[in-house]
Amino acid sequence: MELVIDRLSKQYGAKIAVDRISVKLNKGVYGLLGANGAGKSTLMRMICGILKPTGGTVTFDGIDSDKEAFRAILGYLPQDFGYYPEFSAKDFLLYIAALKAIPKKEAKKRVAELLELVGLSDVATKKIKTFSGGMKQRLGIAQALLNRPKLLVLDEPTAGLDPKERVRFRNLLGSIGKDCIVILSTHIVSDVEHLSDEVMIMKDGSFIFQGKWNDSEMSLEDFYLSQFEEDEAHE
Amino acid sequence: MNNLDHRIKEYFKAPESKRKEEFINSLAPSEISFARFVISQAGYIRKLTWILFSLVIVGIAAVPFILDSSVIWFVSGLMPLLALLMVSESNRSIRYKMAEIESATRFSLRSVLLARMVLMGTVNLVAIVIAIPVSTHFGDYSAVASGLYIVTPFLVAASAGLYIVRVMKGNTALYSVAAVSLFISLFMFLSRDRFTSIFIKDAVKYWGLIALLALVAMVKQTAMLIKNTEEITWNW
Numbered sequence: 001m002e003l004v005i006d007r008l009s010k011q012y013g014a015k016i017a018v019d020r021i022s023v024k025l026n027k028g029v030y031g032l033l034g035a036n037g038a039g040k041s042t043l044m045r046m047i048c049g050i051l052k053p054t055g056g057t058v059t060f061d062g063i064d065s066d067k068e069a070f071r072a073i074l075g076y077l078p079q080d081f082g083y084y085p086e087f088s089a090k091d092f093l094l095y096i097a098a099l100k101a102i103p104k105k106e107a108k109k110r111v112a113e114l115l116e117l118v119g120l121s122d123v124a125t126k127k128i129k130t131f132s133g134g135m136k137q138r139l140g141i142a143q144a145l146l147n148r149p150k151l152l153v154l155d156e157p158t159a160g161l162d163p164k165e166r167v168r169f170r171n172l173l174g175s176i177g178k179d180c181i182v183i184l185s186t187h188i189v190s191d192v193e194h195l196s197d198e199v200m201i202m203k204d205g206s207f208i209f210q211g212k213w214n215d216s217e218m219s220l221e222d223f224y225l226s227q228f229e230e231d232e233a234h235e
Numbered sequence: 236m237n238n239l240d241h242r243i244k245e246y247f248k249a250p251e252s253k254r255k256e257e258f259i260n261s262l263a264p265s266e267i268s269f270a271r272f273v274i275s276q277a278g279y280i281r282k283l284t285w286i287l288f289s290l291v292i293v294g295i296a297a298v299p300f301i302l303d304s305s306v307i308w309f310v311s312g313l314m315p316l317l318a319l320l321m322v323s324e325s326n327r328s329i330r331y332k333m334a335e336i337e338s339a340t341r342f343s344l345r346s347v348l349l350a351r352m353v354l355m356g357t358v359n360l361v362a363i364v365i366a367i368p369v370s371t372h373f374g375d376y377s378a379v380a381s382g383l384y385i386v387t388p389f390l391v392a393a394s395a396g397l398y399i400v401r402v403m404k405g406n407t408a409l410y411s412v413a414a415v416s417l418f419i420s421l422f423m424f425l426s427r428d429r430f431t432s433i434f435i436k437d438a439v440k441y442w443g444l445i446a447l448l449a450l451v452a453m454v455k456q457t458a459m460l461i462k463n464t465e466e467i468t469w470n471w
Contacts, residue, residue, distance in 0.1 A: 045335075048338075048339045049339075050335065050338040050339050068341055068343075071339060071340060071341045071343060072341045074339055076335075076336070076339035078335040078336060078339075080332065080335075081332055081333070081335060081336050082331045082332025082333055083331065083332075083333065084279075084327065084331050084333065085331070086281065086282075095279060096336065096340065098267070098272065098275045098276075098279075098342075099272075099337060099340035099341065099342050099343075099346075099347065100340045100341050100342075101266045101267050101272065101341045101342060102266075102267075103266070103267050104275075140336075143336065147341075
């Protein structure tokens with residue numbers, strides 16, 4: 001099981017959003033840390049194959065990210081997502097299950113399982129528009145897990161979750177990360193410290209650090225904050 | 236025997252499964268075909284769309300019993316409304332911010348758009364197939380002329396609407412499409428008395444030309460909408 005990102009780039013006119021990123025990932029949880037505007041979401045979208053790169057490739061066990069077979073093993077939670085207003089939580093998950101080519105009978109069982117897992121069983125038939133931000137986020141996590149993905153890409157997954165929900169999410173991710181590749185992006189350092197096996201820190205479209213963070217010289221938070229101080233000094 | 240099975244289940248609980256996820260992941264995933272996917276999408280077209288479509292069909296069937304020779308104008312005035320329903324359905328993923336999640340699924344946003352266009356195109360074709368003989372039978376024009384007076388407003392509204400949702404965003408796009416459709420509808424409703432010269436026999440060939448151009452434009456806009464889902468979603 002290997003995700004290979006090879007010299008991946010995205011340019012919008014003169015602006016380079018992602019600058020020749022190369023990395024190989026195996027099973028485990030990888031934290032992608034970076035400030036707003038660092039290029040995290042752009043990178044995540046290219047990894048998922050939903051944004052065409054300007055250059056470079058993304059492959060999972062040799063399958064290109066623009067292929068249907070790649071999307072078949074992918075689970076993705078975007079940073080910001082909506083819902084059709086007539087949908088209940090169950091309707092939403094069944095709809096996404098149909099898009100993931102899961103037969104209806106199997107989808108019903110899987111939906112019930114996931115609603116239980118994310119603590120939304122009691123509100124399964126309620127309209128999503130009545131949900132709090134944290135409930136919507138949990139629903140988003142559930143839809144990403146429908147097809148038992150081998151590659152799980154989560155963009156700011158803990159946004160809107162209260163502390164109890166964050167702990168629950170961490171436990172969930174811990175178990176999932178044993179069997180697949182999980183990439184989660186965030187600008188919250190503690191999420192990365194608690195959740196991920198390895199860290200990738202992104203700044204201005206490039207990785208400034210990649211690997212296991214060693215706290216002996218400097219804490220991850222101090223290093224991350226020092227990057228902002230550098231930016232302020234340059235300004 | 237049933238009672239015995241029940242009693243056995245009661246007293247001897249099955250052991251907890253171990254490595255359940257590992258076993259499930261080792262199985263080849265079952266899947267649905269694209270055809271079944273398209274059919275399944277019919278359930279996700281809004282109920283309001285189906286209701287409005289049904290009302291249009293009822294209107295087409297009932298109008299000969301209500302109006303005299305104005306049947307064709309009423310029916311052709313309804314056609315842009317069908318185009319509005321079709322364009323509105325095609326735009327839902329963008330409007331409700333579902334496009335990103337849909338793009339990352341196996342069938343993807345393109346397939347969702349294609350399925351919706353196929354479904355709405357099919358029901359609109361049914362409406363047109365009903366409308367043409369009704370209008371010809373109860374009107375003063377030939378079948379060809381009646382067909383063109385019905386199909387042309389639909390094609391013009393659809394091609395304009397699909398272009399609008401490709402270049403504009405949010406509810407502004409939908410309101411603009413509604414305005415264009417309403418304008419074309421009113422033109423057809425009112426043209427009987429005000430613009431009689433465009434419905435003379437010699438003008439039929441011009442209607443044919445407009446219909447053909449609008450058909451080409453509609454097909455092109457549909458193809459661009461499906462092909463450029465990425466640009467539509469991200470490049471606002």
